[in-house]
Amino acid sequence: MKTKLIELKNISKAFDGETVLDNISLYINDKEFITLLGPSGCGKTTTLRIIGGFESPDCGDVYFDGKRINEVPPYERSVNTVFQKYALFPHLNVYDNIAFGLRVAKVPKEEIEPRVSEMLALVNLRGFEKRNVSLLSGGQQQRVAIARALINNPKVLLLDEPLGALDLKLRKDMQVELKNIQHRTGITFIYVTHDQEEALSMSDTVVVMANGKIQQIGTPTDIYNEPVNAFVADFIGESNIIDGVMLSDYKVRFASEVFECLDKGFLKNEPVDVVVRPEDVDVVPVEKGMLSGVVSSVTFKGVHYEIIVDVEGFKWMIQSTDYVAPDETIGLYIEPDAIHIMKKSEFSNMFGDYSSFSDELDHLSDIVEDEE
Numbered sequence: 001m002k003t004k005l006i007e008l009k010n011i012s013k014a015f016d017g018e019t020v021l022d023n024i025s026l027y028i029n030d031k032e033f034i035t036l037l038g039p040s041g042c043g044k045t046t047t048l049r050i051i052g053g054f055e056s057p058d059c060g061d062v063y064f065d066g067k068r069i070n071e072v073p074p075y076e077r078s079v080n081t082v083f084q085k086y087a088l089f090p091h092l093n094v095y096d097n098i099a100f101g102l103r104v105a106k107v108p109k110e111e112i113e114p115r116v117s118e119m120l121a122l123v124n125l126r127g128f129e130k131r132n133v134s135l136l137s138g139g140q141q142q143r144v145a146i147a148r149a150l151i152n153n154p155k156v157l158l159l160d161e162p163l164g165a166l167d168l169k170l171r172k173d174m175q176v177e178l179k180n181i182q183h184r185t186g187i188t189f190i191y192v193t194h195d196q197e198e199a200l201s202m203s204d205t206v207v208v209m210a211n212g213k214i215q216q217i218g219t220p221t222d223i224y225n226e227p228v229n230a231f232v233a234d235f236i237g238e239s240n241i242i243d244g245v246m247l248s249d250y251k252v253r254f255a256s257e258v259f260e261c262l263d264k265g266f267l268k269n270e271p272v273d274v275v276v277r278p279e280d281v282d283v284v285p286v287e288k289g290m291l292s293g294v295v296s297s298v299t300f301k302g303v304h305y306e307i308i309v310d311v312e313g314f315k316w317m318i319q320s321t322d323y324v325a326p327d328e329t330i331g332l333y334i335e336p337d338a339i340h341i342m343k344k345s346e347f348s349n350m351f352g353d354y355s356s357f358s359d360e361l362d363h364l365s366d367i368v369e370d371e372e
Contacts, residue, residue: 002029002030003029003030004028004029004030005032005064005156006063006064006188006190007026007027008025008026008050008060008061009025010059011023011025011057012059013057020212021043021047022211022213023060024043024060025214028188030188031187033179033182033189033202033203034190034204034206034207035193035199035207036190036191036193037193038194038235039210043212048081048190050062051158052077052081053073053076054074079154079156079157079158080150080152080154080156080157082142087145088133088144090134093129093130093132094120094130094131094133095129097144098119098120099112099116101148102115102116102152115151116147116151119150119151122177123143123174124170125144139166139167142162143166150185150187154187155187156187156190157188157189158190158192159190159192162191163175163198171198179201196235201220205218205219208231208232210347215229215232223236224236226340227239227275227340229347229348230275230348230352231347231351233275233340233352234351234352237277238278239277239352240275240276240278240354241352242254242273242276244271244273246266246267246272247269250264252341255291255312256312257290259290259339261336261340262337262339263339263340263341271344272343272344273341273342273344273352274339274340274341275339275341275342275352276316276339278306278316279304279319280338281319281320281332281334282320282332282334283307283320284330286330289332289333290331290334291311292311292331293332295309295310295324295325295326295327296310296326298325301319303321304319307324308354314353316332316354318332
């Protein structure tokens with residue numbers, strides 16, 4: 001049975017008159033790996049800092065194990081933090097940085113050594129024990145910070161984009177290791193990232209945030225398969241998001257055609273957003289297609305081709321293992337369970353058309369995100 005460990009109730013926070021958190025409520029279970037996911041400026045890091053005691057909410061309450069802790073300073077909370085900035089002690093070497101918390105806690109020397117060795121192995125820094133931390137690369141410094149935070153076995157570990165400085169392979173290795181550590185230790189991990197893949201692969205629960213509000217809370221599978229609005233559908237993976245009309249239960253019209261779907265409970269003729277994931281569209285001969293369109297571009301991605309198709313002026317993305325040629329007319333076939341219906345929201349008509357899509361634009365947005 002899950003036990004509620006941390007609860008945020010009606011938290012709001014503004015900086016210089018600009019609202020960063022707008023009346024959010026959230027609870028976090030003991031032994032849970034929960035990720036706060038969203039773009040830069042959505043409020044995820046401020047939420048983390050309020051849990052850690054580094055910021056105070058303008059209104060609302062923070063509870064830890066049922067006790068209100070709004071006024072409890074960070075060092076009195078059962079929480080350790082791994083910051084974006086490494087905050088290492090420059091006068092201590094790698095070993096002493098990692099061992100610091102144990103020494104403060106008066107752990108016997110014979111116990112410190114094996115625990116530090118375990119952490120060094122975990123973060124791939126064996127042989128660096130005596131190295132001056134100021135001579136390490138950014139990625140190596142970040143790994144020292146992760147090891148130092150984990151070695152004390154805190155009740156809660158707060159991680160603010162902790163893998164951002166690591167190269168891709170090590171980042172993926174550390175994702176697996178962090179999840180394993182969390183399982184082994186039973187520490188509650190509260191993780192902040194703008195990386196959707198990281199959130200989906202590591203988390204028990206994902207909290208998607210935008211504009212200072214929580215948009216959706218759920219398991220990675222729920223968030224991916226059942227997004228509640230166009231922002232979540234677009235932010236979590238690729239999505240074709242098309243204007244539609246719900247004709248009746250299980251029947252929707254979009255792209256000038258009527259489709260069977262699995263959704264119900266909407267008003268008759270209610271305008272809706274329709275989500276179809278690129279991997280759920282089958283490429284078929286035109287005569288067998290429910291829709292047809294002209295191929296605008298084809299990009300080889302290793303395991304599949306990424307195909308942009310113009311259907312009545314709306315650019316769809318399709319991911320298929322079958323090659324098609326640019327300018328070819330193809331048919332699209334969509335099963336009922338591949339169609340997901342969402343209510344209209346403030347994010348409607350902002351996402352889902354791949355007219356301006358390019359890998360370069362996507363990559364550029366990642367660079368800007370990292371710099372922020």
